[in-house]
Amino acid sequence: MTTTLADVAARARVSPATVSRVLNGNYPVAASTRERVLRAVDELDYVLNATASSLAAATSDLVGILVNDIADPFFGIMAGAAQSAIGGQEGTGRGGGEKLAVVCNTGGSPERELTYLTLLQRQRAAAVVLTGGAVEDPEHVAAVSAKLAKLSDAGTRVVLCGRPPMEGGGSAVLATLSFDNRGGGRQLAQHLLELGHRRIGYVAGPEERTTTRHRLEGHLKALDAAGIKDDPRLVLHGPYDRRSGYEATRELLDREPGLTAVVAANDTVALGACAAVRERGLRIPEDISVAGFDDLPFSVDAVPALTTVRLPLYEAGAWAGRLAMGAEAPPEGGVAVVRGELMARASTAAPGR
Template sequence: MTATLADVAARARVSPATVSRVLNGNYPVAASTRDRVLRAVDELDYVLNGQASSLAAATSDLVGILVNDIADPFFGIMASAAQSEIGGQEGTGRGGGEKLAVVCNTGGSPERELTYLTLLQRQRAAAVVLTGGALEDPGHSAAVSAKLARLADAGTRVVLCGRPPLPGVESVATTLTFDNRGGGQRLTEHLLSLGHRRIGYVAGPVERTTTRHRLEGHRAALAAVGLAEKGLAGGGPDVTQDQLTVHGGYDRGSGYRATLELLHREPSLTAVVAANDTVALGACAALRERGLRIPEDVSVAGFDDLPFSVDVVPALTTVRLPLYEAGARAGRLAMGREAPPEGGVAMVRAELTARASTAAPRQ
């Protein structure tokens, strides 16, 4: 049975007028009330009646680009590239106009991600681009899959950029996935080839796929030289790989704090691998505060090859992800101006970029 506006109001414990205000966005509503209404809309799969209902399978000129943090260059670069492809093409919109690309900043909140997908579904978005790693939570993954399937059924193109393939939507979504495992492995192999064996790892949030995949690559490189589980050569006998890994956010402050913790656990570290380039900046600050030189005393490596990486002193060894190119490709796929890859999934290669922040350890 099709849900009605009254059903939504009853589920959200508000008046039908409040539901209408939330959906039309024409009157201020408390954030908690708005979230409750949108959650009820989602749970009941409510579709607007009348003219909007008759157009439920049509699409508008709106394209949504979902990011975790628009202030993070990792997401900003991809969003900018995608937006250029989406909004900068003459005559691609209905009636010959351009598409309107809207960047939706989730702040890393899984609830906010679902809310934006609900709103984009309600606006009959022409396309949706989801960027960055996914949350490692089966319930959330199932909810996102269901949302994307509904969007696709209504004619919305779905593109994942920088995410692993999402189970359940392989047939309706095009995926550009980053080779985070391979990049992490090549980065640690580089340090091992220089002679490092006492390597600390500053990881990202434990619940993110990007974190797990990059750490898996790091551990695979260590396993290849017999350092997967045991304490590191020359280090304390009880120091394990888990103790040489500290998780935190993808920000400078987390890199700073985690590196101080690593130095406390293993003062004889000769290298630190950071979850990304911003985290690596924090690691460098912590090392300098302790009077350690980079790379003479401790080598530092990052991930992503953000624009500032080549300009810091010393220039940062990192793994380059072609973020702008991937974002632009996602934009073209969202507009249907590029054919999807075979099987709907393409791996974006991560390339080692060795610079001055890494060197052989002191003997």
């Protein structure tokens, strides 16, 4: 039985006119209403008309690049590189022209991520690139897997960049470029241990993110191998921003006066950690060593220069763009592990130097 616009309106609890406005994009509609309509469209697999139905398996000249926060250099660098690679491929559009790469900023919202995937499905996107860590919620993972399967079945090329392989939804993904966050976390902790640190605070990212868990697991594994018992008091979670690093480091210094080092979830968080250390009248690295992760552009110019783990963000983003365009064959098995490199700089030294 064919789904009608009225069926969608009934499911979304809005008028047929509102559904039409959302789908045509020619009239402003409240964000919550828009998301409810798109969810109903997705659940009912509604297409606008018979012509659209016949084209459901075709693809357009559109490529979607999903990021958690476009203002974060981690995502901006990857998205910019992917967009450049996609725009630089000639003769691949329906009319032989270039693809239009659009960056979709989810703001870290799982609901917004699904909404963008629905919109890209309706636009019959040629490719979708999802960047950064995923939310570890079984219901959301299942919803994303189902959405990617629909996109793939319609001919959309799906590439993950900076994400671990999807559980249960891997068949829909053309290629996964997965950062070795565990390995990077382990390298960073080993570096501090070799310098002589034993009381190390850790400012982690949001608990629900895969990136957060993997980096922390690598850190704790290195401590365990050195015979240092895990102390939950020395691990605090928060957003990937400067304020989180500042507030968490203040609390860590209150909890453990004998702290000699702080590892931050990323370089931006590390800047906040440095501010908190200086506010206490402590020197970096003479009194407290501070380390970050990612090697964002400002890291080498910080004072002192920040010890961190360099991830090849630009290279990974460009690779994802080429894969999305079909300009490069997927890695063997569909998954490639992108490893980081320890960048030991002036913000870390032996304790009590």
